[in-house]
Amino acid sequence: MRTTKQKIFFGLKITAAILVLLILGLFSFRNSLLEQILAKSTAKAATEYDCDFTIQSAAFEGLSGVNFTNITLVPKKADTIFRIEKMKTSVNLMQLFLGDLQLGTLKIQNGYVQLTKKGKVRNFEAFLKKDEEDVTTGDEKKDYAAYAYRIISKVLNLVPTDMNVENLVFKLNDNGRKATINIQRLSLINEKIETIINVKTNTFIQNWRIKGTANPRAKTADIRFFNVDSGAIKLPYFDERYHLISSFDSIRVNIQNISKSSGELHFDGFASITNLKINHPKIANKDVVIKNAKFDYRFLLGSDFISVDSSSTVQLNKLKLHPYLSYETEKDTLYKLKVVIPKMKAQDFITSLPDGLFSHFQGMEATGFFSYNLNFKFNKDKPNQLVFDSNLKKENLRITKYGEANLNKINSEFVYRAIIKDVLQRPILVGASNPNFTPLDQISPYLQKCVLTSEDPSFFTHRGFINEAFKQSIVKNIRTKKFSRGASTISMQLIKNVFLTREKTLSRKLEEILLVYLLENNRISSKERMLEVYFNIIEWGPDVYGIGEASQYYFQKKPIDLTLNECLYLARIIPSPSKFMYQFDTDGNLKESSKKVESFLTNIMIKRGLLSIDDTIYKTQPVLISGAARSLLKIIPRDTIKIDSLIIPKLTPMPVITTKK
Template identity: 60%
Template sequence: MKKKIKKISLILLCIITLSFLLSYIFRNEILVYAIEKIQNKVSQKYDCTFKIGQAELIGISGIEMHNISLKPNNADTLLAVNTIKTKINLFEIITGDLQINNLEMHDGYIQLVKNKNGRNFDAFLKKDTLSTSTSKKNYAKTAYKLISKVLNLIPSEMKLNNLSLKIDDMGRKVGFNMQQLELQNEKLNSKIIVTSASEKQTWLLDGRANPREMKSDLRFHSADTSSIKIPYIEERLGLKSNFKNIHLQLNNIDYSSNELHIDGVASINQFTINHPKIASKDVVIDKAKFDYKFLLGTDFISIDSTSTAQLNEIKVQPFVEYNTEEDTIYKLKIKIPETQAQAFITSLPKGLFRHFEGMEAKGSFSYNLDFEFNKNKPNNLIFDSQFHKNNLQIVKYGEADLEKLNHEFTYRAIENGILQRPIIVGQSNPHFTSYEELPTVLKNAVLTSEDPSFMKHRGFITEAFKQSIIKNIKTKKFARGASTISMQLIKNVFLTREKTLSRKLEEILLVYILENNRITSKERMLEVYFNIIEWGPNVYGIGEAAVFYFNKKPQELNLNECLFLATIVPKPKKFMWQFDATGNQKDYVVKNQNFIKNLMLKRGLLMETDTIGQSIPIQITGNARSFLKIKLVEKDTIQATEEIEF
């Protein structure tokens, strides 16, 4: 028996030795076969021509290739490299399971072009239509395979010289020329020349990298003391951005028990961004850091709650998850631990909260947000926002002095960036109407239409916000807001009409401060609101509106006139389209006003006796009548073409 085993072992050894010798003798033929296999695959799958001018084996595992190119048919060349030297196993080429340990590349480029004929890289973005697999994707396993494959293609030792990435997007050009990159003994150094239409920069990437151990510690910065300006996106998106340096650490990639853990740290210093949709001027973040812990399982992808994001001195513990175990569920949890209020204010990005600059506060606060959306059960949305304060107090206001609401002040609306005529909010204005002078039915009609729970809420309506999110997700667009009178007041008195992220964030914070620090009463807020909102073309405040439409004082308005004024608040300059050619209100308008009236009756804001004698249609008798499109020309009526002056 032992002799038989020895004999079999000897035969196997001879076969292996012979295979090795044959592989070495015919290694060039094997190389040619491997190249032809790749060329055929590229041609059939991507409709591209892959060429290698010259290829030869050096020793057992060394390969040297010259004049390599990849060109899509009927499009610009995608890749061209003069020289590639590497060491790999030929059988790995055949099987497609490559692991590159050494690499040298000289003189080449990758070129991404988009022109009137299309893009030269489109073929590589197409989905595999031949795949018919209906099995559920294992996110952790798939991600680990992809990461391993990519890292295996990154050599543990390499030297790259004069390699470029060229981008030409409809004439918008930018080039990244890697003059040199060297990775030796885990130490990485590189120099990149970046050229665009307006800038020429030198970038440096250095640090330590070990693709086999799946670890890295890299720093990305400018060759001098200047900031790195990000090219292309300014011309493409109108977005200006730059930063001092970026630090990237990859500390751990571990796959076990069907879970993938990816841990590391990313940080950025002196990050500046400018875009008209973000803010009216530069937004600057001094320092930001993300200590990330990604966790992937068979049916979920998440940022673990042990991760920490830091913006200057503000620390946030986020949890984000995409889960497909049963339904498709999106989860978001945000926790801001106990934070000093002043540290929070001074840590806000400069330029994003300009109305808070100079603000001083004492005390502390903490915050928790719990959000969950089930794609298959959208009405079960969870939105729970909890703000806890500890002796929180505003000591000094910044540019937005909320205290002015308690005194007479001058308000000026802004239309298309232009300041309108000044409106005095106080007794020195003959059109000013105090809270006590406002007709109760008018107050209730406007509140019913605009913000029914105004007298009870603290600036925000959680349920309305939830319904807004549900509606916007269902329609896949911004179809519904959740604005309250508090938010409208802050926007009108303290902020501009610009539609930017900055204004919206400031609006939310200022509303919270106003409503939760007893700065002024609800009655005073409503009084200011009624005296500043626009009620028509160049008509501000209820005092002017009552005269403009009905030649009355606010106290003299009847029920139907109050209902009419309540319905035009959202679009006051389009009031004339509510009327037909005879000067009477259209049917749909009357139905809308009856809807509000019935709501008021249902909620006990009106009695049935209040509606007696109110079936007579309203008559516009003030200057507003000249804006109506009435066909019957009256002797004393002239079509107005100019705004009414008060």
């Protein structure tokens, strides 16, 4: 009988022998394994991607090292994708035996990777196809956590623990828009990263650096990206391709943890950027600058959801907020967004707004505090159940000084100038000094009712925004996959016209929202005064502004004398006043389609109790354009000769009397 110690010793010898045999077996078959992998890669490149993948030589060095020379990947009908002169790497033999590739060390000398587009031909087109393994069919659902963890693990396995790269160039040529990133040196030794990178485009040349630490096996990293030369780092290619000019002083990316437990993938860390500058015509008409921004993130992925956890924090200067974003597919497809801004000083919020994005708020001062909560949920399968709740709580909040947009001016006489297609229009004096200015009590009640019904039925009860309108707008825009419907109130139109421009930029829309909130929720002006200004500034035709000019231009009347039909007409043309002439036929009468819209608007007003049957007694009278606007109607004069021939009866010719001579 063997003793316990003898059994343990014997077991260890057996285990050691098995390991030795396994290592010898792997050592014996490693060349075969390498050849099989290379042959498989070559065949896959040819059959699936229509490319020639070649390696001039490949041989093992030592136990796990592999040397390659002249590696190329060339599409059969396009430019070479990459070529590497020399590459040496070490692989994990156990992982290789199991069919997976894990790099230990990597050395690259002299090579390039290029992406080209000539006309419509892209040399990387074939690689944009989805991998068959990643395509789900039928009711099969993708496990997001497992899928993401598998992809991340594969990518990190290809990142060596020790690396030295010399003269590796990345080239981009998009029909003449070129960018070249030359990695003159990149090293990863003992988890420390050092680089020397030269960047060249059609518009600039810079030298970049990347420094920090990385451990691909532990799935951690802390990397800083900055410019060696004076000035900020510029983003290449995007300035020429998308007219997006952007730069920054430095970026830091930190990955603290990537782990999977209980079916959930956790991804934790932070990212920060300093002096980010962006310029794009769709964002603002000037540079947008964010001095300091940081995102402490926690991503969570499960079998049926992807989310940014609410413990994440976004910081813009002194402003901090907690976002929650989620995409769920357990039953229905759900999109969720929650934003929480904890209690903060109002002045800190104002000074934290990005420069250039909120120009009209520069110089504004405020006292007090506020907090904010947003809750948004969209069910793709049940779109009508959309949730949109926005709640701001104030604590002694008061505006003590206005910035460029002085909202108080709406209460006194001021000069208004519309901007159409970037052209400043003639000045309009809004006040009693202008003979065309019309006080609210001198505007036909019919017109007030018609305009409010068509433009903003709840104007006197809402505080600048209509939540239900926002919901309907969001649903339609999501369905059409474009911005096809807005939710503009009279308050929003007033702010846009009086204080802002008509430019379609993100900056203008964000400023509009904040200014409307300030105007409506700080009792700066009465609703009656706001409506009065609105009636006296809106465009009502070509170079026609305000109801005083409009009533004369169309009907040669004062606003108080307008009939119901005339008011219905004026309310309908507000969205497109410069195209009013297309409402009429060649006889100068309203087209049937226009009459139907008027009847629809009339019925709505009757149902809401704004009109009675008595008000519509004279509605059958036609709308007659008698003012200067009539010259723009395409009226075809009748042929009076033909009309007379139809009216005058034919005369019996007199008999010819002849006399005999």
